[in-house]
Amino acid sequence: MVRLIKWLIAIIGAVGLVIAILGFQVMEISSNSMENSLHDGNRVVVSGVDAPFSLWNTSSRRLNRGQIVVFYSPPKGAFAIKRIVGIAGDRLFIDRGQLVINGKPVSEPYVSYPGYGSWPKIDEGGRRSILVPEGHYFVLGDNRPASKDSRSWGTVPESAIVGIMRWKVPDMTSAPAVSGER
16 A cells, blocks of 8 residues: 555656646635636646747747736736737727727627727827837736736736746536445
8 A cells, every 4th residue: 555655756757847847837716707618716837938848939930819818917916817819910999899900899608797998098189099119918818807917917928928827727626525325
C-alpha cells in the first residue's frame, strides 16, 4: 500500500511538472461578469502567453475574437477574465444590446442579457463607434450588466494579456454521490 501511494505521488508530481512546463495554470473565477459561460467559483485551465514550451504560445500569432483571455487590469489592480470581441482595426459599437463590428451585427449566443444597453454614446462629432488601435483588444464580459470591461476602461494592450482560457474544470461538487452499499 505504501508503495502504491509513493507511485501515485510520483505520477501526480510528474503530471504537475509537465503542466507547468507547457505553460498551463489553473485559475479560479471570482466574479459573475462572465456568466453564463463562467460562474463565480469555477476553475479554468489557462495557457500562458509567454510560456517557453507552450503548445499555444501566442507571442508569434494574433489572438482572435471569441477567445476568453486572462489579463492584468490596471483599474482593478488584479487579473481579469473577459472575452475578446474586437481586434486591431475593428470599428465597433453596441446598439440596444446588439454588438456591431465593422458595420455587421455579431451573433453572441453566450451573452447573458441580450438586448442590454447601447455603447458608446454619440460624441460631439456625431460618431458612435470606436476604433480598436493596433496592438490592443476590446474585451467584454458575457454578463454585460455586471461587467466592468473595455466599455469602462478602454482597450487592453496585448502586453497585458497573460493567458488564454483553454478548458473549464468540471465541477466535482455536483457529481452524484457514490456509495459502497448495494
